[in-house]
Amino acid sequence: MEGLLDVRGLTLSVPMGAGARARLVDGISFAIGKGEIVALVGESGCGKSLSALALLDLVPEPVRVDAGEILFEGRDVRRLPERDKRRVRGGGIGFVFQEPGAALDPVRSMGEELVAVLRRHRGLNRQDAESEAVAWLARVALPEPEKRFRDLPHQMSGGMKQRAMLALALAGGPRLLVADEPTTALDVTVQAQILALLHDLREGLGLSVLLITHDLGVVAETADRTLVMYAGEIVEEASVSGLFDAPRHPYTRALLASRPTVRDLPGQRLRAISGNVPEPGNRPPGCAFAPRCPSVFERCRGERPRLEGEPLRRAACFLAGDSGEGRAA
Amino acid sequence: MTSSGASASLLRVEGLSKSFAARGLFGGARGTAVPAVRDVSFDVPPGQTLALVGESGSGKTTTARLVLRLLAADAGRVTFDGVDWLPLPAGELREKRREMSVVFQDPATSLNPRLTVERLVGEPLEIHAVGTRAERRERVRALLARVGLPEAALSRTPREFSGGQRQRIGIARALATEPRLVVLDEPVSALDVSVRAQVLNLLLELQETTPSRPAYLFIGHDLAVVRLLAPRTAVMFRGQIVEEGPTGELFSNPRHPYTRLLLASQPAAHPSERKRGGAADAVEGGPPAPRGCAFRGRCPSARARCAEEEPQETVDGDHRFRCHFPS
Numbered sequence: 323m324e325g326l327l328d329v330r331g332l333t334l335s336v337p338m339g340a341g342a343r344a345r346l347v348d349g350i351s352f353a354i355g356k357g358e359i360v361a362l363v364g365e366s367g368c369g370k371s372l373s374a375l376a377l378l379d380l381v382p383e384p385v386r387v388d389a390g391e392i393l394f395e396g397r398d399v400r401r402l403p404e405r406d407k408r409r410v411r412g413g414g415i416g417f418v419f420q421e422p423g424a425a426l427d428p429v430r431s432m433g434e435e436l437v438a439v440l441r442r443h444r445g446l447n448r449q450d451a452e453s454e455a456v457a458w459l460a461r462v463a464l465p466e467p468e469k470r471f472r473d474l475p476h477q478m479s480g481g482m483k484q485r486a487m488l489a490l491a492l493a494g495g496p497r498l499l500v501a502d503e504p505t506t507a508l509d510v511t512v513q514a515q516i517l518a519l520l521h522d523l524r525e526g527l528g529l530s531v532l533l534i535t536h537d538l539g540v541v542a543e544t545a546d547r548t549l550v551m552y553a554g555e556i557v558e559e560a561s562v563s564g565l566f567d568a569p570r571h572p573y574t575r576a577l578l579a580s581r582p583t584v585r586d587l588p589g590q591r592l593r594a595i596s597g598n599v600p601e602p603g604n605r606p607p608g609c610a611f612a613p614r615c616p617s618v619f620e621r622c623r624g625e626r627p628r629l630e631g632e633p634l635r636r637a638a639c640f641l642a643g644d645s646g647e648g649r650a651a
Numbered sequence: 652m653t654s655s656g657a658s659a660s661l662l663r664v665e666g667l668s669k670s671f672a673a674r675g676l677f678g679g680a681r682g683t684a685v686p687a688v689r690d691v692s693f694d695v696p697p698g699q700t701l702a703l704v705g706e707s708g709s710g711k712t713t714t715a716r717l718v719l720r721l722l723a724a725d726a727g728r729v730t731f732d733g734v735d736w737l738p739l740p741a742g743e744l745r746e747k748r749r750e751m752s753v754v755f756q757d758p759a760t761s762l763n764p765r766l767t768v769e770r771l772v773g774e775p776l777e778i779h780a781v782g783t784r785a786e787r788r789e790r791v792r793a794l795l796a797r798v799g800l801p802e803a804a805l806s807r808t809p810r811e812f813s814g815g816q817r818q819r820i821g822i823a824r825a826l827a828t829e830p831r832l833v834v835l836d837e838p839v840s841a842l843d844v845s846v847r848a849q850v851l852n853l854l855l856e857l858q859e860t861t862p863s864r865p866a867y868l869f870i871g872h873d874l875a876v877v878r879l880l881a882p883r884t885a886v887m888f889r890g891q892i893v894e895e896g897p898t899g900e901l902f903s904n905p906r907h908p909y910t911r912l913l914l915a916s917q918p919a920a921h922p923s924e925r926k927r928g929g930a931a932d933a934v935e936g937g938p939p940a941p942r943g944c945a946f947r948g949r950c951p952s953a954r955a956r957c958a959e960e961e962p963q964e965t966v967d968g969d970h971r972f973r974c975h976f977p978s
């Protein structure tokens with residue numbers, strides 16, 4: 323597959339006091355091909371959103387990029403001159419922020435925002451930009467887009483803000499869409515329409531998508547390939563069917579097991595993974611999942627397993643060797 | 652002011668309505684008002700959970716804000732713990748508020764970014780002067796541990812957390828005063844499945860073991876979660892409750908076509924079950940019908956009568972729905 327984005331050794335940290343720094347994201351590498359939909363899943367706080375922001379060189383203070391290359395269409399985003407960087411943001415790469423309420427300008431209507439994006443990145447005149455903006459609001463399944471055009475963020479429901487963000491991210495005609503939990507506030511009927519829209523854009527325009535989601539149903543429905551993160555590292559990479567049929571990392575297996583299913587009884591307790599993710603700056607020397615792992619053994623506590631093997635089926639686990647499938651279950 | 656005893660509900664909502672002024676592409680506010688919540692009624696018994704599900708933009712959050720009195724209703728009546736809630740004067744409201752708390756949909760904008768987690772979670776305890784300072788500190792620590800956040804979180808501000816961690820701060824804050832009713836607006840939507848399982852287990856456990864036995868008004872999109880948590884479910888569409896009943900029955904025998912569409916649109920559990928646009932039909936783009944059923948534009952079984960006459964509520968045992976041609 324033709325490469326579009328290539329992330330190599332991305333490392334992020336925050337100051338921890340007394341001059342020390344805590345690693346939040348620890349040397350992750352991954353690539354996204356043209357027209358590929360890649361899902362990024364993982365425990366809350368494992369570094370998904372920060373990694374995504376780093377793709378646009380937008381990590382917030384006091385978080386810092388310590389190392390890593392972000393090659394988008396062959397050029398390192400972080401080394402681009404400011405002007406080209408701005409062109410990548412919203413032009414080459416569209417971004418949907420996790421919490422739209424905080425990302426949208428509270429005093430600008432979504433229509434105006436869209437018009438601004440369309441003029442900046444697509445060079446449309448005001449009139450064309452307005453009709454194109456209305457068309458985008460309709461494409462993201464917002465009912466009555468003309469009437470909604472001048473709505474300010476506080477006048478929109480949670481799911482409407484989310485769809486407005488998506489329209490903004492797509493209107494600039496990006497080659498890559500980075501969408502951080504883009505459907506959490508949508509009911510399943512609208513969610514299905516949004517996922518269908520992403521598929522259409524991929525089929526029609528070759529759009530690539532990095533989809534950050536905790537919803538394994540969305541992964542099953544949309545992704546070609548999945549990256550699983552845990553405590554700042556990618557611990558498994560698999561094709562979507564490989565992930566569901568033969569998960570290799572014990573964390574991935576535990577994640578799949580904690581889904582509520584239609585077979586659960588009312589009031590029944592779900593299978594949560596016991597314990598918590600280690601705090602950044604306080605991660606164990608060996609495998610970060612070792613303290614919570616049902617299959618942990620001596621070696622895991624002293625040595626860090628590496629992500630090895632084919633890109634479509636690899637896991638950072640000593641038990642995930644070629645014949646190790648299911649052994650750690 | 653106390654309950655007559657005749658009613659078994661902790662929260663009773665009757666005929667609640669709210670409209671907002673309309674805006675358009677050309678020009679500012681115009682005379683017409685857009686109804687966001689129309690004639691909504693439901694009951695939440697003490698210690699129980701009612702789920703509110705439905706279309707995005709159907710009025711779920713607005714209903715919650717009306718109940719919380721963060722927004723003034725145009726019409727309707729709310730009875731909370733036997734008290735006529737909407738006309739309650741400010742002084743009494745402040746006192747009674749402790750019994751009703753909320754977790755908002757968007758934690759990034761609902762938590763004060765300048766306060767530390769310790770202050771944020773402890774604030775409701777301070778406002779209501781619960782316990783001594785030392786007891787409050789202890790309480791805050793215990794709450795944080797229960798939602799799975801480390802002690803180191805105490806001195807940090809909301810911005811220093813991930814989206815899911817922020818949501819857990821909101822949950823700890825809402826549970827601080829041991830309220831009798833907690834309004835939960837998509838409290839687990841931002842959480843990964845494992846942390847979500849922890850939080851749902853916690854909500855169930857708190858409901859069973861806290862002396863105040865909190866009732867929940869739970870707004871959510873994930874029907875598997877709703878099934879687990881709520882014995883009753885109300886489905887909203889365009890500002891109205893279009894169906895309400897016992898959750899199991901509503902899911903196995905939906906009467907309203909929108910409920911059927913919701914059930915059919917659940918994402919696949921496995922990649923081999925992908926639908927690819929099967930269940931998802933287009934959202935109608937035109938203005939809402941001036942009369943008739945609001946769902947008819949998307950309804951597979953709509954007939955002439957649906958365009959003429961708005962369906963009234965039909966009650967069938969403890970199940971109710973608004974549809975001329977229910978299944």
Ligand SMILES: Nc1ncnc2c1ncn2[C@@H]1O[C@H](COP(=O)(O)OP(=O)(O)OP(=O)(O)O)[C@@H](O)[C@H]1O
Pocket residue numbers: 336346364365366367368369370371372373382383384385420602810811812813814815816841842843
């Ligand atoms: N501004 C900040 N200052 C300090 N620490 C931060 C900051 N932002 C995030 N962190 C920490 O970095 C880690 C990763 O955060 P990130 O937002 O990337 O998580 P995430 O994987 O997106 O989680 P979620 O699924 O909950 O959104 C978390 O432990 C978080 O506490």
Ligand SMILES: Nc1ncnc2c1ncn2[C@@H]1O[C@H](COP(=O)(O)OP(=O)(O)OP(=O)(O)O)[C@@H](O)[C@H]1O
Pocket residue numbers: 476477478479480481482507508509671672687706707708709710711712713714756
């Ligand atoms: N302050 C406001 N001013 C104007 N319109 C508003 C305001 N608050 C809500 N609305 C409108 O009321 C309707 C209902 O919104 P509400 O937030 O209650 O929906 P919701 O069911 O919670 O949706 P979601 O699932 O997307 O969060 C929407 O059309 C919204 O745009």
Ligand SMILES: [Mg+2]
Pocket residue numbers: 370371372420502813814815
């Ligand atoms: Mg995040």
Ligand SMILES: [Mg+2]
Pocket residue numbers: 479480481711712713756836
């Ligand atoms: Mg809402």
